[in-house]
Amino acid sequence: MPAAAPLSARQSHDLPGEAPSIPLSPPRSVVTVQSSADQAKLELITTRAGFDALELPWNALFHRAGRDTHLFQTFNWLWHWANHFLPKSGERGLKLAIVAAHMDGHLVMVWPLVSERIGPITRLSWMGEPVSQYGDVLIDDLPDKAALLKAAWAFVVRETRASVFQLRKVRQDSTIAPLLEEIGATVVTELRAPFLDLKSAPSFAEYEKRYSSGARRNRKRQRRRLEERGATELQWYTSGTEAEALTAEAFRLKQLWLSQRGLVSPALADPRTARFFADAARADVRPAGCHVLTLNSGGHPVAFEIGVRCKGRSAIHIIAYDLEFEKTAAGSLLMEDSIRRALEDGLAVFDLLAPGDGYKLEWADDSVVVRDWAVPLSLTGRAYSALYLGLFRTALKRALDALPVGARRKLTDTLNAIVSRGKATS
Secondary structure, eight states: OOOOOOOOGGGTTOSTTSOOOOOOOOOSOEEEEEOSSSEEEEEEEOSHHHHHTTHHHHHHHHHHHOOGGGTTSSHHHHHHHHHHHSOOTTOOSOEEOEEEEEETTEEEEEEOEEEEEETTEEEEEETTTTTOSOOOOEEOOOTTHHHHHHHHHHHHHHHHTOSEEEEEEEETTSSSHHHHHHTTOEEEEEEEEEEEEGGGSSSHHHHGGGSOHHHHHHHHHHHHHHHTTSOEEEEEESSSHHHHHHHHHHHHHHHHHHHHHTOOOHHHHSHHHHHHHHHHHHOSSSOOSEEEEEEEETTEEEEEEEEEEETTEEEEEEEEEOGGGGGGTHHHHHHHHHHHHHHHTTOSEEEOOSSOOHHHHHHOSEEEEEEEEEEEOSHHHHHIIIIIIIIIHHHHHHHHHHSOHHHHHHHHHHHHHHHHHHHTTO
């Protein structure tokens, strides 16, 4: 992300050569809290214009305080998300509820949230779902940032009158995790996100020695088998219409793979997800760090990776392959090539994201705990957390897992079709 001088939200588009000025609608509420560093002004940003006006100060804050694990909290990533997941004017759906904190006119904290009305429930969740894989707060290294976070929490709860806080995919080492523990949030789900420590070896040849000789021989045999079907080639894309088309093909193949195994993914079934990634992969304006990597055989792509890079971390969001090449282990070979490329490009971490599936753990050096948290704030919020999050979803998953593959395939195809139709016009 480009560095920029710290500017207030209202100044962010007033420099020569920048985008035309965007009128900033007044935030819904403003409050001042005491800080040992100075006074912090908290604002609740609820409009798209208000979000757009934060661009330069958000980028400057990310340059100063963003870590590699904040790759899904960049302004550009969330700008593309807003283009696809925020409802159009007059439509019902998600509403922005971004908490911004300023000190001496400088943006020092951004907590990117959205609110949604679900029946009698008002739910607060991360801006960026379902495409963001880690949720967190961006905040400067202030001596009292824990106090500022706590004030921001009380502020957003009061101003949104939320029934429940539902924050998914929070890393154990995130900025927000200590606050969630302090306020007594409930862990709904706990997963692990495997990763590779690429800086632990000077080259891929040295790095791959940690894998068993049998595994290395097996991949060489699989690569020879793939090469027998045509010359292989690795292709890398970060923008353009070809990246867009390859992203669409990767999603098509991933959905075929899910259907074959009788698996359901509401995020992948939602057509907005595919449109988001196609847009982010194509983008030469406000690039979000997205890339598409393909392994070609005989001039045709047979395995696809859609990933995100940020500050030395490469996160692998989607791996898909042509089912006709399943026996050649094309997906596994692409993974090997991607790790090699990331190490050669000087990246420090190769992140396989949650969940910690077996094939990911075979590649990984370690993993980090990633939790879904819930904080009920009302009687209806407690019912939602206990009954829906605590019982219904768990029972539904167990029931689906217990079905024979054929029956599960028919059911999940129906569920995916329902989700797709429901979101097609969103």
